[in-house]
Amino acid sequence: MFKTFRPGGIHPSENKLTAGSTIEELPVPEQVSIPLNQHIGAAPKVLVERGDQVKVGQLIARGEGFISANIHSSVSGKVLKIAAVVDMSGYKRNAISIKVDGDEWVEEIDRSPELITEIALERQEIVQKINQSGIVGMGGATFPSHVKLSLPRGMKVKYLIVNGAECEPYLTSDHILMMEKADQILVGATIIMKALDVEKAFIGIENNKPDAIDHMSDRAQHYPGIEIQGLRVKYPQGGEKQLIKALINREVPSGGLPIDVGAVVFNVGTLFATYQAIQKNKPLFERVVTSTGKNLEKPGNFMVRIGTPISALIEACGGLPENTGKIISGGTMMGKALNSLEVPVIKGTSGLLVLPEAESRRKEMQHCIRCSKCITVCPMGLEPYLLMAFGERELFERMEEEKATDCMECGSCNYICPANRHLLDYIRLGKVEINKIRRLRKN
Amino acid sequence: MSPIVLYTIISLSATGIAAAIILFIIAQRFKVIEDPITDLVEEALPGANCGGCGYAGCRNFAEACVKSDKLTKLFCPPGGNETMLEVATILGKEAVEKDPLVAVVRCSGSFAHRARVNQYDGAASCAIASSLYAGDTGCQYGCLSHGDCVRVCEFDAIHMNPETGLPEVVDEKCTACNACVEACPKDIIELRKKNKRDRKIFVSCINQDKGGIAKKSCSVACIGCGKCEKVCPHDAITIENFLAYIDPVKCKLCRKCVPECPTDAILEINFPPKKQKEEETKPDNNGETKVEPVETDKLGEESKSE
Numbered sequence: 001m002f003k004t005f006r007p008g009g010i011h012p013s014e015n016k017l018t019a020g021s022t023i024e025e026l027p028v029p030e031q032v033s034i035p036l037n038q039h040i041g042a043a044p045k046v047l048v049e050r051g052d053q054v055k056v057g058q059l060i061a062r063g064e065g066f067i068s069a070n071i072h073s074s075v076s077g078k079v080l081k082i083a084a085v086v087d088m089s090g091y092k093r094n095a096i097s098i099k100v101d102g103d104e105w106v107e108e109i110d111r112s113p114e115l116i117t118e119i120a121l122e123r124q125e126i127v128q129k130i131n132q133s134g135i136v137g138m139g140g141a142t143f144p145s146h147v148k149l150s151l152p153r154g155m156k157v158k159y160l161i162v163n164g165a166e167c168e169p170y171l172t173s174d175h176i177l178m179m180e181k182a183d184q185i186l187v188g189a190t191i192i193m194k195a196l197d198v199e200k201a202f203i204g205i206e207n208n209k210p211d212a213i214d215h216m217s218d219r220a221q222h223y224p225g226i227e228i229q230g231l232r233v234k235y236p237q238g239g240e241k242q243l244i245k246a247l248i249n250r251e252v253p254s255g256g257l258p259i260d261v262g263a264v265v266f267n268v269g270t271l272f273a274t275y276q277a278i279q280k281n282k283p284l285f286e287r288v289v290t291s292t293g294k295n296l297e298k299p300g301n302f303m304v305r306i307g308t309p310i311s312a313l314i315e316a317c318g319g320l321p322e323n324t325g326k327i328i329s330g331g332t333m334m335g336k337a338l339n340s341l342e343v344p345v346i347k348g349t350s351g352l353l354v355l356p357e358a359e360s361r362r363k364e365m366q367h368c369i370r371c372s373k374c375i376t377v378c379p380m381g382l383e384p385y386l387l388m389a390f391g392e393r394e395l396f397e398r399m400e401e402e403k404a405t406d407c408m409e410c411g412s413c414n415y416i417c418p419a420n421r422h423l424l425d426y427i428r429l430g431k432v433e434i435n436k437i438r439r440l441r442k443n
Numbered sequence: 444m445s446p447i448v449l450y451t452i453i454s455l456s457a458t459g460i461a462a463a464i465i466l467f468i469i470a471q472r473f474k475v476i477e478d479p480i481t482d483l484v485e486e487a488l489p490g491a492n493c494g495g496c497g498y499a500g501c502r503n504f505a506e507a508c509v510k511s512d513k514l515t516k517l518f519c520p521p522g523g524n525e526t527m528l529e530v531a532t533i534l535g536k537e538a539v540e541k542d543p544l545v546a547v548v549r550c551s552g553s554f555a556h557r558a559r560v561n562q563y564d565g566a567a568s569c570a571i572a573s574s575l576y577a578g579d580t581g582c583q584y585g586c587l588s589h590g591d592c593v594r595v596c597e598f599d600a601i602h603m604n605p606e607t608g609l610p611e612v613v614d615e616k617c618t619a620c621n622a623c624v625e626a627c628p629k630d631i632i633e634l635r636k637k638n639k640r641d642r643k644i645f646v647s648c649i650n651q652d653k654g655g656i657a658k659k660s661c662s663v664a665c666i667g668c669g670k671c672e673k674v675c676p677h678d679a680i681t682i683e684n685f686l687a688y689i690d691p692v693k694c695k696l697c698r699k700c701v702p703e704c705p706t707d708a709i710l711e712i713n714f715p716p717k718k719q720k721e722e723e724t725k726p727d728n729n730g731e732t733k734v735e736p737v738e739t740d741k742l743g744e745e746s747k748s749e
Contacts, residue, residue, distance in 0.1 A: 090577030422566035
């Protein structure tokens with residue numbers, strides 16, 4: 001029996017071109033630029049200066065405030081400059097550029113491939129270590145993980161929910177990680193379970209990855225309290241609220257957090273990073289990135305150092321095809337179109353998608369025909385057509401009443417709309433404006 | 444008359460009278476006593492409800508004027524000094540004069556000057572485009588050309604030029620209500636002091652990148668070279684973050700900075716062509732300005748300040 005969430009959801013063509021191709025180490029580039037704003041929250045404080053020598057895994061920026069994350073060098077070499085570089089959105093933001101020289105790692109990092117299942121650290125120590133290692137949610141939201149583990153007083157977690165759904169079309173980085181690093185992920189889950197003091201963990205995997213379900217179920221037998229659950233293929237199953245609904249049939253209240261229903265959600269990639277941080281002393285400075293596209297010569301899954309320019313990734317896939325129309329960081333649904341090839345890979349980059357010209361254009365927008373398809377597919381039970389109408393008329397207070405802030409920007413409404421309306425664009429605008437209104441109200 | 448009609452008339456009249464009595468009592472009981480002077484003040488206002496004063500509409504602004512002791516913090520931009528003087532006489536308070544302002548678009552990055560590095564095909568709104576990314580040119584500060592400023596203008600004072608892709612302000616119609624300034628997500632539009640004959644000198648760029656990067660993305664970007672700062676006799680120009688800014692209050696419109704700018708980022712608008720004499724004293728300004736003798740009295744202010 002495969003579970004899934006209700007209401008809403010869509011089933012875009014999966015296009016998992018790179019399923020089954022093993023993780024390949026991407027050669028260390030000549031130069032990396034490591035952005036400071038890689039996570040949700042405050043920018044960290046830079047600890048290095050121009051001309052400093054750094055090693056792989058060395059702390060180069062310390063998180064400022066509670067919601068922030070440390071940043072470690074992903075290469076060894078000399079700090080070239082701390083200056084603004086173009087980031088994913090095209091804006092220039094501060095980054096630390098390092099000229100690579102050799103590959104010298106910090107001594108504390110255990111580079112042996114040996115699996116360590118024994119967890120030596122205590123609960124508090126685990127949270128501290130995760131904080132130090134700069135681990136953030138690697139499903140794309142990049143929320144600092146230690147914040148999730150520091151529960152408010154009186155809150156009790158019952159379940160650890162692990163996201164192995166990978167519902168985004170094209171992406172296979174979590175899939176390949178589950179196939180190759182199943183034990184590490186499961187040890188990571190055990191570590192988080194210990195930190196949160198929970199007994200039960202569910203790992204949800206969509207059934208378009210039967211090999212991953214089988215392999216993980218097989219390995220999970222050796223880890224008490226962890227259960228693998230197959231899920232019916234449906235986008236956006238990887239959304240935390242949808243995953244909770246699918247796995248434990250609880251609904252997170254509007255404006256609430258998973259903790260309100262006794263759950264905490266982690267991505268398999270984050271668990272792998274947790275394993276490396278706790279058991280191997282290795283901070284987060286590399287991640288698996290799917291580099292894919294129908295016209296790429298050899299798409300694949302790569303282990304990439306943070307800060308590597310995406311041009312290096314495309315080069316590894318055989319260069320940019322001629323008819324490329326769009327390059328997206330992430331998947332087709334929630335990814336972001338890039339406007340430079342020098343954008344660095346960051347902690348939240350799960351994939352890189354090269355789309356041909358023919359697939360990269362929006363179709364012309366027409367009038368709403370009130371077919372209500374957007375309402376049917378909205379996983380949050382919202383009315384996108386109405387929200388857009390309010391957005392166009394700048395009635396942001398009405399949008400707030402209609403719970404626009406519950407929108408998680410999955411793009412299902414845009415996908416399904418037969419009139420090609422820019423539903424999500426206006427909802428996104430509304431969310432920004434509502435936040436402004438709320439801030440004004442507070443003051 | 445059949446009885447049914449009669450009964451209907453009687454019952455409806457009775458209901459009507461009863462309702463009238465109830466409404467009369469309620470109207471008396473919950474009467475809002477308003478200062479009649481508020482109506483007078485409201486009449487004196489332009490009635491555009493533009494929100495430029497910071498209040499929701501002209502009525503709210505009138506109420507605020509009546510309530511407050513001084514008019515120092517209240518100003519009606521579309522009405523200007525005349526309206527405020529009128530309001531002040533109605534209320535018997537002292538009017539505060541303000542320099543008239545006009546909206547200025549600080550971006551010259553037309554299609555010819557700024558290469559488009561990507562294509563945006565989302566919703567035609569600057570607010571949405573800027574929430575997604577930096578824009579379709581290499582300049583993250585420049586105009587997005589989707590016309591949010593044009594849409595919010597209540598006075599038809601700003602139009603999009605389809606040739607350049609930049610908005611243009613009609614000085615006579617602009618009331619400096621601030622609506623376009625707030626609508627622009629890039630903060631390109633600024634309210635500056637209105638000068639005689641609508642003359643303006645301003646840096647038409649807000650690019651804060653280093654010179655090389657700025658110049659690469661737009662050929663008329665301010666590169667922060669500081670030439671204008673050095674030449675300005677009135678200390679009106681400051682350079683911050685590789686960007687020059689001309690203080691509209693300190694600037695005496697002498698135009699010395701304009702020929703100095705290597706990227707033509709400083710614009711002079713509504714000026715007559717330069718005098719012959721000035722041209723001769725500066726042989727090194729590439730002969731860009733047209734040489735035409737002009738009568739001195741037409742030059743007005745700048746001849747005074749020199």
